[in-house]
Amino acid sequence: MHRREVRVLLHYSGDSKYSVNALIASLDKHGWGGKLVLARSPEELLDHAVSLASKGFRVIVGLSLMTVQIPRRLSLISRLRELGGRLGLFLVAGGSHPSGDPAGTILSLGFDAALVGEAEEAFPSLLEALEEGLDPYALRGVALRCGDHVFFRGRARPISLDEYSSFPYWRGLMGPIEITRGCVWGCRYCQVTYMHGALMRHRSIGSVLRLAEEFYRRGLRDLRFISPDSFSYGGxxxxxxxxxxxxxxxxxxxxxxxxxGRIFFGTFPSEVRPEKVVDDTMRVLKGRVANKAIIFGAQSGSPRILREIRRGHGVEEVLEAAETALKYGFRSDVDFIFGLPGESREDVEASLRLAERLVSMGARIHAHTFIPLPGSPYSEAPPGRIPLWAKKRLYKLIGRGGLYGQWEAQERLARQIHELRAKGLILGAKGWRMLRSTC
Ligand code: SF4
Incomplete structure (x- = not known):
């Protein structure tokens, strides 16, 4: 039987750049570079899909999706589904959303396959299976439609970061270097541990330096890093x-x-945990990095909530971290999440008191609203809501120049995500029970 040649069409959007950079690097490594087409906007993606299909190619469209992007991607997804039906596109989603909700990604959003966990090896294996006519149901790390249910054999083996580049510098596409993947803490609102595992895997120093060299050699100046906790490096x-x-x-x-060149470490996107902001780590940082602030998470000022969300640190560590950072000449930017499940008025009061105290110490608060993310233990929790009396206190902190963040937009987003779950577009925990290991 004649098999159509494959073309891989990726959505290279500004808000998914870091993950798509890593994916492009892995596709190049596995020999797919010559068949890869990048589209920088939804319109370009749809145009390329039509044009490639009309030339007789089998078009595999890849989208990287975070849950918070789903509301603004719905129209693109539905246009792709409609085109997919007419042109025979094969739609693949990867990233934290399909990893947390593979069944919903396939049965409700309409993708043909969802990459669960790391895509660097799973996606090239899926492409090979589709091009060579091999059995895709033999693959791990890929969920596939199977009649009216979803097939999933289990997760793929974790990759070694050293075997993959964080960005395809040979194409002139640059970004931060991922130095660590996985997180041992498993905070209940966060997807990271459940997507990448609890074992922290680090890129070797040699590999980090090789990528840094490529970055600086191309005339770029400010180098950043990706890590769930950059002071955990090597441990x-x-x-x-x-x-x-x-x-x-x-x-x-x-x-x-x-x-x-310059180094930005311990700041976005390589924040640290508060209990590791101590003399030893700050001495290592001082004089070597260009950032004037470090970012760490407090998340709550309530000891009860900190235990509930399994943060693994208390309020004292947060205050000590801000003091220590200041001693070494760094401002602290401290993440807080408001509207966490089970928060009482006293818990919110405790968070506001801690935030106010930190601001009076010269710190800035990066405020967030809780969003129930599929794949995290809080995926079924109600969307975060910040009471008006608490908002007034947050506005006052903004007025003092002590608070920033997308917390108001996130409150709306949390509601939208909750509604998508109510409509069945996100299946969450129910979806995991719908997965089958045979097809
Ligand atoms: S919030 Fe940070 S420390 Fe907690 S699980 Fe996520 S990445 Fe790890």
Missing amino acids: DGRSIALDKLSELLEKLHALASRHG
Whole structure:
């Protein structure tokens, strides 16, 4: 039987750049580069899909999706589904949303396949199976439609970061270097541990330096990193591997200095945990990084809520972190989540008191509203809501220049995501029970 040649069409959108960069690098590594087409807007994606299909290619369309993007991607997804039916497109979703809701991604959003967990090996394997006519149901890490249910054999093996680049610098596409993947803490509102596992995997110093060299050689100046907790570098996530952290920053600093570049570490997107903001780590940071602030999460000022959400630290560590950062000349930007499940008025009061105290110490508060994310233990929780009396206190902090963030937009987003679940577009925990290991 004649098999159509495959073309892989990826949506390279500004808000998914980091994950798509890693995916492009892995597709190039696995030999798919020549068949890859990038579209920078929904219109371009749809145009390319029509044009490639009309040339007789089998078009596999890949979208990277975070749950918070779903409301604004719904129209693109429905246009793709409609086109897919007419042109025979094969629609694949990857990223944190399909990883947390594979059944909903297929049965409700209408994708043909959902990549669950890491895509660097699962996606090329799926492409190979589709092009070669091999059995895609033999693959791990890929959920597939199977009649009126969803087939999933289980997760793929975790990759070694050293085997994959964070961005395809050879294409001139650059971004932050992912130094650590996975998180040991498993906070109940967060998808990271449930998507990437509890074992923290680190990119070796040699690999980080090679990517940093490529970055600076192309004339770029400000290098950033991706990590769930950058002070965990080299360790198990609970303790600090000071020798590794120190060697990494020393060598990066030397490399950056040779190229006239700068390092941003311990700030977005490589925040740290408060209990690791101590003299040892701050001494390593000082003089080596260009950022003037470090970002760490408090999330709540209520000891009861901190225990409930399994943060693994208390309020004291947050205050000590802000004091220690200041001692070394760094401002603290502290993440808070309002509207967490089970929060009482006293808990919100405790968070506001802590936020106000931190601001009076010179810190800034990065405020968020709780969003129930599929794949996290709080996926079924009600959307976060911030009472008016608490909002008034937050506005006052804004007026003092002490608070920023998308907390109001996130409150609306949380409601939208809750509504999508109510309409069955997100299946969440129910969806996991619908997965089958045979087809
Ligand atoms: S919030 Fe941070 S520390 Fe907690 S599980 Fe997520 S990445 Fe890990």
